[in-house]
Amino acid sequence: MHKADIPRKTIYRLSIYNRALQRLRENSVATVSSEALATAAGVKPTQLRKDLTYFGQWGTRGLGYDVSGLSKAITEVLGMAKLQPVILVGAGQLGTALLRYGGFAREGFEVVAAFDADVARKRPRDIGIPILPMENLASFVSERVVKLAILTVPGKVAQEVANRLIECGVQAILNFAPAVLHVPERIAVNNVDLAIQLENLSYFVK
Amino acid sequence: MHKADIPRKTIYRLSIYNRALQRLRENSVATVSSEALATAAGVKPTQLRKDLTYFGQWGTRGLGYDVSGLSKAITEVLGMAKLQPVILVGAGQLGTALLRYGGFAREGFEVVAAFDADVARKRPRDIGIPILPMENLASFVSERVVKLAILTVPGKVAQEVANRLIECGVQAILNFAPAVLHVPERIAVNNVDLAIQLENLSYFVK
DNA sequence: CTGTGTGAAGGCTTTCACAGCC
């Protein structure tokens, strides 16, 4: 199960499988076939089975997969077995919204602090976690051993802030800024660009 | 330039190219080489050139591409030549945040209305567009000819709401709900699942 | 007989190498 051999797209789908498995477990389903799980995840059964073989054999032929066993295995592979501390950089409109949203905590992440150039900026409501000045970034990241960062700064400063994060030891960035980040190969970046997603859809409407 | 022949991944990159071109135009750059534009977009020059050939020949050999001409062509291909009306369904925490965010308008979209099961729900600040009850959905969509919808409802009701949107004539959905939507093939869906994006990154950190 | 695991085939995307035009 060495990391390098699992395709990126498979990794992405593993999260989807895991979520479906969690729902099955809530409904006290003990076993599931690749057919059923694939349908729930919106993929073909063969794809699901192939995805799973990248890190082992988890099914019982003639029967299917053990729901909680498979879920545990996927959680392990994804590196989600323990709670990951995350920081958010850029506590503006979108950043504060994501903090309040709370969809992260539910899935095993804890946003432990936010950073912003203007700590005193007016914000409609309290957010529940400290908003710290950028000066504190380096010390905080190394003390708390933070490896994941959510980047919600304006596009113009995104590269600069990303560079700083990487210097501090951050290994992966979830980038909401409308900018292409140039980073060393060892750093993982996922781009979530809302405007581009919409533009993309606009192509498909008639 | 028939739609079917342009790969989905290319479509996605076209938006990125267009954004880079816009920045070049702001800086009064008239001509750009595939090399330079590719660097700005974070891709290889050959990839850029191949992408562009899917819908014509836009460069001048020995010289490069005309910035504003290429930008216009891409805008046209993406179907972004005219302002697209968009609705947002689910004005909860994440939904209202996206409305205030405003990153959409900048790129040629206008969010014309939001819908929610609970119109009277407390919201920290005014949002600038009407929040309408779900009952008004069908009439609004057909009157204003809305083809694009942003879905920010809880995962449990996402499929149900999506079905309704499709019935009303919506052709493309930007789905933020943590759920796999099952839709007819003619409907385009882009999923933006924040928790899954983070999980995905968690795999790459050591 | 049911349903997983997997080598091989097929399809799609990226990259290469170089022809063609300014």
Next chain:
DNA sequence: GGCTGTGAAAGCCTTCACACAG
């Protein structure tokens, strides 16, 4: 000479067909 346009090759991912285990 410089840079685009493009067929061919390579690489990657998905799907198929079927062997194999329970």
